[in-house]
Amino acid sequence: MPNIEIDGAIHEVDGGQNLLQACLALGLDLPYFCWHPAMGSVGACRQCVVTQYTGPEDRRGRLVVGCMTPVGEGLRISLKNDAAKEFRADIIELLMTNHPHDCPVCEEGGQCHLQDMTVMTGHTVRRFRGKKRTHRNQYLGPFINHEMNRCIACYRCVRYYQDYAGGKDLGVFGAHHHVYFGRSEDGVLENEFSGNLVEVCPTGVFTDKTYGKRYSRKWDLQTAPSICVHCSLGCNTTPGERYGELRSIVNRYHGEINRYFLCDRGRFGYGFVNSERRILQPELRGRQAISPDAARELLKSVLEPAEKVIGIGSPRASLEANYALRELVGADRFYTGWTESGNELMQTVLEVLRRTDALNPTLAQIEQADAVLILGEDPSNTAPRLALSVRQAVRNAGFELAAKVGIPHWQDDAVREVAQDLRSPLFIASCASTRLDGIATDVFRGTPDEIACLGFAVARNLNPKAPAVRNLSASLKDKARVIADALKNAQRPLVISGTGCLDKTVIEAAANVAKALQSGGKALSLVVPECNSTGLALLSGHSLEEAEKALESGAAETVLIVENDLYRHAGKSLVDRLLDRAKYVVLIDHSRHPIAGKADLVLPAASFAETEGTYVNNEGRAQRFFSVMLPGAEMQDSWQWLRDAGAGNWEHADSIIAAIASGIPGLKGVADAAPGAGFRISGMKIPRQSQRYSGRTAMRANIAVSEPKQPVDPDSPLAFSMEGAAVQPPAALMSSAWAPAWNSNQSIIKFQAEVGGHLQGGDPGVRLLESSGSLDWFAAFPEPAKAAKGTWLVVPQYYIFGSEPLSSGSPAIAEQVNGLCVLLNPEDLDALQTKSGDALELQFDGQSTVAEAKSDIGVPIGVAAVSFGLAGSEGIDWLTRVPIRKAAAEV
Amino acid sequence: MQTPLTKNIKPGRDFATLADYRATGGYEGLRKAVTSMESLQVQQVVKDSELRGRGGAGFPTGLKWSFVPMGENAPATKYFVVNADEMEPGTFKDRVLMEEDPHQLVEGIIIGSYAIRATSAYIFLRGEYHLSAERLAAAISEAYDQGYLGKNILDSDYSLDLYLHTSAGRYICGEETALLNSLEGKRANPRAKPPFPQISGLWGKPTIVNNVETVCNLPHILYYGLDWYHGLGRGKDKGTKLFGASGRVKRPGIWELPMGTPIREILEEHAGGMQDGYRLRGFLPGGVSTDFMLPEHLDVPMDFEAIAAHGSRMGTGTMIILDDRTCPVEFVLNVERFFSRESCGWCTPCRDGLPWVVAILEDLIQGKGRPGDLDLLHHQTRMMGPGNTFCALAPGAMEPLQSALKYFRDDFEKYLRRPVLAEAG
Amino acid sequence: MNNGGATIDRRLSEAEIAEILEDASHYTQKSGASIEALKIVQKHRGWVSDESLKQIADLLDMSVDELDGVATFYNLIYRRPVGRNVILCCDSVSCWMLGADRVREKISERLGIGYGETTPDGEYTLLPIVCLGACDHAPVVMVGEDLYHDVDEARLDQMLNKGA
Ligand SMILES: Cc1cc2nc3c(=O)[nH]c(=O)nc-3n(C[C@H](O)[C@H](O)[C@H](O)COP(=O)(O)O)c2cc1C
Ligand code: SF4
Ligand code: FES
Numbered sequence A: 001m002p003n004i005e006i007d008g009a010i011h012e013v014d015g016g017q018n019l020l021q022a023c024l025a026l027g028l029d030l031p032y033f034c035w036h037p038a039m040g041s042v043g044a045c046r047q048c049v050v051t052q053y054t055g056p057e058d059r060r061g062r063l064v065v066g067c068m069t070p071v072g073e074g075l076r077i078s079l080k081n082d083a084a085k086e087f088r089a090d091i092i093e094l095l096m097t098n099h100p101h102d103c104p105v106c107e108e109g110g111q112c113h114l115q116d117m118t119v120m121t122g123h124t125v126r127r128f129r130g131k132k133r134t135h136r137n138q139y140l141g142p143f144i145n146h147e148m149n150r151c152i153a154c155y156r157c158v159r160y161y162q163d164y165a166g167g168k169d170l171g172v173f174g175a176h177h178h179v180y181f182g183r184s185e186d187g188v189l190e191n192e193f194s195g196n197l198v199e200v201c202p203t204g205v206f207t208d209k210t211y212g213k214r215y216s217r218k219w220d221l222q223t224a225p226s227i228c229v230h231c232s233l234g235c236n237t238t239p240g241e242r243y244g245e246l247r248s249i250v251n252r253y254h255g256e257i258n259r260y261f262l263c264d265r266g267r268f269g270y271g272f273v274n275s276e277r278r279i280l281q282p283e284l285r286g287r288q289a290i291s292p293d294a295a296r297e298l299l300k301s302v303l304e305p306a307e308k309v310i311g312i313g314s315p316r317a318s319l320e321a322n323y324a325l326r327e328l329v330g331a332d333r334f335y336t337g338w339t340e341s342g343n344e345l346m347q348t349v350l351e352v353l354r355r356t357d358a359l360n361p362t363l364a365q366i367e368q369a370d371a372v373l374i375l376g377e378d379p380s381n382t383a384p385r386l387a388l389s390v391r392q393a394v395r396n397a398g399f400e401l402a403a404k405v406g407i408p409h410w411q412d413d414a415v416r417e418v419a420q421d422l423r424s425p426l427f428i429a430s431c432a433s434t435r436l437d438g439i440a441t442d443v444f445r446g447t448p449d450e451i452a453c454l455g456f457a458v459a460r461n462l463n464p465k466a467p468a469v470r471n472l473s474a475s476l477k478d479k480a481r482v483i484a485d486a487l488k489n490a491q492r493p494l495v496i497s498g499t500g501c502l503d504k505t506v507i508e509a510a511a512n513v514a515k516a517l518q519s520g521g522k523a524l525s526l527v528v529p530e531c532n533s534t535g536l537a538l539l540s541g542h543s544l545e546e547a548e549k550a551l552e553s554g555a556a557e558t559v560l561i562v563e564n565d566l567y568r569h570a571g572k573s574l575v576d577r578l579l580d581r582a583k584y585v586v587l588i589d590h591s592r593h594p595i596a597g598k599a600d601l602v603l604p605a606a607s608f609a610e611t612e613g614t615y616v617n618n619e620g621r622a623q624r625f626f627s628v629m630l631p632g633a634e635m636q637d638s639w640q641w642l643r644d645a646g647a648g649n650w651e652h653a654d655s656i657i658a659a660i661a662s663g664i665p666g667l668k669g670v671a672d673a674a675p676g677a678g679f680r681i682s683g684m685k686i687p688r689q690s691q692r693y694s695g696r697t698a699m700r701a702n703i704a705v706s707e708p709k710q711p712v713d714p715d716s717p718l719a720f721s722m723e724g725a726a727v728q729p730p731a732a733l734m735s736s737a738w739a740p741a742w743n744s745n746q747s748i749i750k751f752q753a754e755v756g757g758h759l760q761g762g763d764p765g766v767r768l769l770e771s772s773g774s775l776d777w778f779a780a781f782p783e784p785a786k787a788a789k790g791t792w793l794v795v796p797q798y799y800i801f802g803s804e805p806l807s808s809g810s811p812a813i814a815e816q817v818n819g820l821c822v823l824l825n826p827e828d829l830d831a832l833q834t835k836s837g838d839a840l841e842l843q844f845d846g847q848s849t850v851a852e853a854k855s856d857i858g859v860p861i862g863v864a865a866v867s868f869g870l871a872g873s874e875g876i877d878w879l880t881r882v883p884i885r886k887a888a889a890e891v
Numbered sequence B: 001m002q003t004p005l006t007k008n009i010k011p012g013r014d015f016a017t018l019a020d021y022r023a024t025g026g027y028e029g030l031r032k033a034v035t036s037m038e039s040l041q042v043q044q045v046v047k048d049s050e051l052r053g054r055g056g057a058g059f060p061t062g063l064k065w066s067f068v069p070m071g072e073n074a075p076a077t078k079y080f081v082v083n084a085d086e087m088e089p090g091t092f093k094d095r096v097l098m099e100e101d102p103h104q105l106v107e108g109i110i111i112g113s114y115a116i117r118a119t120s121a122y123i124f125l126r127g128e129y130h131l132s133a134e135r136l137a138a139a140i141s142e143a144y145d146q147g148y149l150g151k152n153i154l155d156s157d158y159s160l161d162l163y164l165h166t167s168a169g170r171y172i173c174g175e176e177t178a179l180l181n182s183l184e185g186k187r188a189n190p191r192a193k194p195p196f197p198q199i200s201g202l203w204g205k206p207t208i209v210n211n212v213e214t215v216c217n218l219p220h221i222l223y224y225g226l227d228w229y230h231g232l233g234r235g236k237d238k239g240t241k242l243f244g245a246s247g248r249v250k251r252p253g254i255w256e257l258p259m260g261t262p263i264r265e266i267l268e269e270h271a272g273g274m275q276d277g278y279r280l281r282g283f284l285p286g287g288v289s290t291d292f293m294l295p296e297h298l299d300v301p302m303d304f305e306a307i308a309a310h311g312s313r314m315g316t317g318t319m320i321i322l323d324d325r326t327c328p329v330e331f332v333l334n335v336e337r338f339f340s341r342e343s344c345g346w347c348t349p350c351r352d353g354l355p356w357v358v359a360i361l362e363d364l365i366q367g368k369g370r371p372g373d374l375d376l377l378h379h380q381t382r383m384m385g386p387g388n389t390f391c392a393l394a395p396g397a398m399e400p401l402q403s404a405l406k407y408f409r410d411d412f413e414k415y416l417r418r419p420v421l422a423e424a425g
Numbered sequence C: 001m002n003n004g005g006a007t008i009d010r011r012l013s014e015a016e017i018a019e020i021l022e023d024a025s026h027y028t029q030k031s032g033a034s035i036e037a038l039k040i041v042q043k044h045r046g047w048v049s050d051e052s053l054k055q056i057a058d059l060l061d062m063s064v065d066e067l068d069g070v071a072t073f074y075n076l077i078y079r080r081p082v083g084r085n086v087i088l089c090c091d092s093v094s095c096w097m098l099g100a101d102r103v104r105e106k107i108s109e110r111l112g113i114g115y116g117e118t119t120p121d122g123e124y125t126l127l128p129i130v131c132l133g134a135c136d137h138a139p140v141v142m143v144g145e146d147l148y149h150d151v152d153e154a155r156l157d158q159m160l161n162k163g164a
Helices: A017-025 A082-095 A113-121 A156-164 A192-201 A209-213 A264-274 A292-301 A319-329 A340-355 A384-393 A396-404 A412-419 A448-462 A474-488 A505-515 A533-539 A544-552 A572-581 A596-599 A638-644 A653-663 A665-673 A744-750 A826-831 B017-025 B027-036 B037-049 B061-066 B094-100 B101-114 B130-145 B177-183 B212-230 B261-272 B304-309 B328-344 B348-365 B373-383 B393-407 B407-417 C016-026 C031-046 C050-060 C064-071 C093-097 C100-111 C151-163
Strands: A003-006 A007-012 A047-051 A062-065 A076-078 A144-148 A172-174 A181-184 A207-209 A237-244 A246-250 A309-312 A373-377 A428-429 A440-444 A493-498 A523-525 A558-562 A582-591 A601-604 A613-616 A621-625 A792-799 A819-822 A839-842 A845-853 A863-867 A884-886 B080-083 B119-123 B161-166 B207-211 B240-247 B253-258 B281-286 B318-323 C085-090 C124-129 C142-143 C145-150
Touching: A003 A017, A003 C124, A047 A474, A062 A082, A082 A113, A082 B348, A082 B373, A144 A192, A144 A209, A144 A237, A156 A172, A156 A192, A156 A384, A156 A412, A172 A428, A172 A792, A172 C064, A181 A396, A181 A884, A181 B318, A192 A246, A192 A264, A207 A209, A207 A505, A209 A246, A209 A264, A237 A819, A237 B240, A246 A264, A246 B017, A264 A384, A292 A582, A292 A601, A292 A638, A309 A319, A309 A621, A319 A533, A319 A558, A319 A653, A340 A505, A340 A523, A340 A533, A340 A544, A373 A448, A373 A474, A373 C100, A384 A493, A396 A412, A428 A448, A428 A474, A428 C142, A440 A474, A448 A474, A448 A505, A448 C064, A493 A505, A505 A523, A505 C016, A533 A613, A533 A665, A582 A596, A582 A638, A613 A653, A621 A665, A653 A665, A744 C151, A792 A819, A819 A826, A826 A845, A826 B281, B017 B101, B027 B101, B027 B212, B037 B061, B037 B101, B061 B101, B061 B207, B080 B177, B080 B212, B094 B101, B094 B130, B094 B212, B094 C085, B101 B119, B101 B161, B101 C124, B119 B130, B119 B177, B130 B161, B161 C031, B177 B207, B207 B212, B240 B261, B253 B261, B261 B281, B261 B318, B318 C093, B328 B348, B328 B393, B328 B407, B328 C093, B348 B373, B348 B393, B348 B407, B373 B393, B373 C093, C016 C031, C016 C050, C031 C064, C050 C064, C085 C100, C093 C100, C100 C124, C142 C151
Parallel strands: A003 A076, A309 A558, A373 A428, A373 A493, A428 A440, A493 A523, A558 A582, A582 A601, A792 A863, A819 A845, B080 B119, B080 B207, B119 B161, B240 B318, C085 C124
Antiparallel strands: A003 A007, A047 A062, A047 A076, A144 A207, A172 A181, A237 A246, A613 A621, A819 A863, A839 A845, A839 A884, B240 B253, B281 B318, C085 C142, C142 C145
């Protein structure tokens, strides 16, 4: 670690860094624009200039660009000398020559990096008298607003969108001071990570349109640390509330998971919280409202006799809600809400993660992989943020090559230039085309059975002790060998798989590959369906088939369903039968779905934004989320309804968390996911409101000018208040990123242990799964069935927008959801004498589903990939073979 | 006086054909190089020749080449690129060489490529040079026919393909790293250095970029040898150079003269002195990105260091003459408009600073200048100085401005003293 | 061009495609031929329309935005229709000193168009250009591919009558 001298003081810094990074890591304020901690340096904006001296005798020094200067032993610089300070102020002045100075009406105002840097450099007087150049703005879709006149041409947007996220439809046009950042024509941004432009852009060019519709300043938002509910990765988020509405979601830095970026589902999916689909008060069948007290009484009465009650939990409900239900009905009568095969899938995942000898990687570790095999998962659509990490992982070969010719990791353009299209190997085995295909070394397309076979064969190639696969086609054999060779040559090979194929042998095959690998850096990452699938699996429960049996046999009469639309987890006929057989159906949920219409009693639950709880993500990390606002008057947390019905006498969240930790062996760690309600800093709670939160009085001035007491929050160490501890809380309790002089999200730099690394004091959450390394080979590989003529194997096709139910309730996301589709190989389309756009009818046992035909060359012949989770998909029996024909009428 | 670079340019002859070129020893330098010398020997000869780049910066060519990885472990693919983008206002030397004696350039390219063991070579030609394009294309195809290009050149083990790329405009393409981006089909933003193109250039492979005139020197150095070459210059620098003059001189034009020829000789003997009724006020010695020099500097020799000692740069060696009837402020405005329009838009000082400079100069000329404007201009010249911008375009733009402020201050101030008509109305 | 799009084939011709692919073979990556490809299409059609741009992007495995970013960077790629002859008036310093402004004014007067404009008959478009590398014969003007030296009234006549 070299020592460098900055303004006379000696500091030890990380030698692999550039000077800007090093200064920021030391907590010094050095302004910058084009550099981004995740995207490296290009040296375009010239904002981070400092003075460098050749030695003690050198009094003049020369200006150098911080982000392009490697640190090295004996480097002497000054941030404070006049020449550098003046230059930095000049740069801001130049950036502002064309800027509209429209901060009062700009949505970035108050969280604007340009504002911060302008103040930091001390540029206050405008000398430019010329005419400002102006631009036309573009329509970019429902997520992002475009205001080009605010552009300072830092090039971050294109670098992020094209280079980092692999997007194609945003670019830079023109030259000199007319450079324009946008699309070649108006239109919806196609990349699924477009929302990060909002945070990547240091000014107000790209802003969150959904937030803009219900705008308030950042400092007027009430915020709390939260966890994304839209997939299993558990990205950390900061939701913002004002006037009882959720207004926005921004990224909350987590050094091991999402770091700086979210996917668009996670960022824009929050709208369901404000939506008309919310259940606002207790209801009887036919949406007949009753009072909460009456509802509580009624609930108690239908829970008698206790042995006739079964409870169905949910992978999208918190651990607390699921646990309370399990306590209420008893472990014997607790059902997960998954079918038998769903249960089996999740138990396989748990078994593998508990016993594999491979690393169960964080997203940050995934980015370090130097060879990747994706087996049967489509992360771009099932766990989007993971796909963004894979995009970074394939760059590792390029980084290595660059290092060989002396180009440092952070010098982004130079690394890309020398790397060209050299990528670390990435192999994708899937049932249809995926959005990562473009960066893959090779792709394999097959049925889930064939994908599993490929995996088994790869394992066998890697290790002769792995079970051999019979009847392998020659081409599959070749592929397996190529893949095995690439993985074998890697230091940090990574296998990604998951529940996406709905087929446990795929997961077993992935586990075999991981086991067969020799490298010490090997890793196995498994994607699961929902934000708390792992938590639910850790509680374990019976299947829906068993629930139906219990109801049919009369062993059970009443069904208590918590936060679950069963139609999403099981075929329509099974769920229909189950509900029909129940004498009494109770649903506790926050949003309306088909089950609500069939329930006798519906209780309104709080959404993630209004309650505190714990989710366990796909790596088995328990993470706590906190309410950002109070639930509606008649709502409460699911676990509180259940407590009131007699599940336990937990007074506060802490009590139920303690009960979970002591009651469930695998969940002992959950209590440590975040500090409990009693946590205080110097006797004070942590405020959810900023120190400049304005107008608690004014907000209600149209009602009364006397300010009501702020609500108390007995469940958490956070306060619904601006008063409280003014110092940095533990990472798990950081409700928003802000530091003096740093109002934008880039202030996170002040809270990291190293730039782009862990948060100070450690990243939040607790990893619950420790693996024993004792996993044995899985030997039962499938024998792919011969395709029967005239039938197609129905496999799930996931969509980032649509396959996940909560986000689909957000208006902006809903705009991006397509109707139900069936993807077929063009040859199959020809055979059916249809074309893309035609309506096709899939005939399941006793019923049919109509979907729009789409051609996908990636889908194997004989396979039909059908939209998963969309309205209309309830009747589908996945992984069965069915006849398909042209529908009589249009869809 | 010897004029190796232009010896085949003859009045009354359209251009030197392959036969014409060969008649004066054409392709013999190449033959010598590929049949009797190792690549590293060629590099050594060029290093010893002390040839300095003619593209403007005067970087020693042999030294530049020596950074290219050679030998077994060197990357299999390397490139030699000729910078024929000539777009610096006031510069018209490369065009003449390409139009009138295309084979000289082709031979030079093959020698340069051989010296670094390039696998392919490109000529990056500015788009408006249609005649050059036509003649070069023909020359390249003749060279293939003659076995000077393609597989096993002159039966040696060396093979090379040479492609002609015509550009689509933009002065910044002449900057060698912007040129590489442009050649890759991208926007012509320059690249950060390091890494230098010799390590990571075209498509990330080791690459040399040399100016047309630089490359045209190679056949002669190889064929006639070091002693001969060293004997050509009159001063410290070696060889000959194309010098030119434009503006209000009697005979604007271009002449091949020894390095170190005094400026006065070029202006008075070759260009015929000023036109009647015009007096010399100053001149830019080598294109618009060099500092003004004054009549008192006329006896300075055209040598890199000699010119530098007088606060300017030899640049391209083609002088632009400022006469006493042309307003130096308007002259500078014209030049800054050029630079502002040609900025690539990548780095802040250049992209946003140059339009500001233009705005101030326009205000000044329209009588809308304010006290402090000249100081501001002076400040801008320092802020956009060398090292502060991403590439050398903006610092180049500041050279005529800063020297005009120094030498023609009174002309600037006159505008400030003029009654401000705009405000009266 | 004011002859509408109707008579022009919107698809790239086989000749154009062949030329583009030939050039693309000179580069390790097809996208290396992007500028050349734009110029090839421009040679055939006078300018590069959105449709042409999309087809070129397809041919070279580039995204439309990427290619348009390139096309709009360079000043010799015309993304709007131009006249059959483009007049490039050098406005750099040597020509300016020797009367380039007057030459430009004269052309404007005669053709009734300013910079960036096209005559109603679609014959001429007038554009400024940086130094054409013939400063010893300033002022210079380029019409199509022809360079005109020492431009005065007489040369102007010669220049402008040729195309008509
Ligand atoms: C803005 C700018 C424009 C340039 N234009 C040219 C040019 O048109 N031709 C040229 O040979 N060099 C030009 N150069 C210089 C090149 O960057 C490079 O130094 C030169 O091609 C190297 O060749 P040499 O070593 O043979 O001189 C330019 C430099 C800058 C900064
Ligand atoms: S100085 Fe900067 S903006 Fe100007 S041309 Fe060079 S890189 Fe581009
Ligand atoms: S942040 Fe260093 S130049 Fe932009």
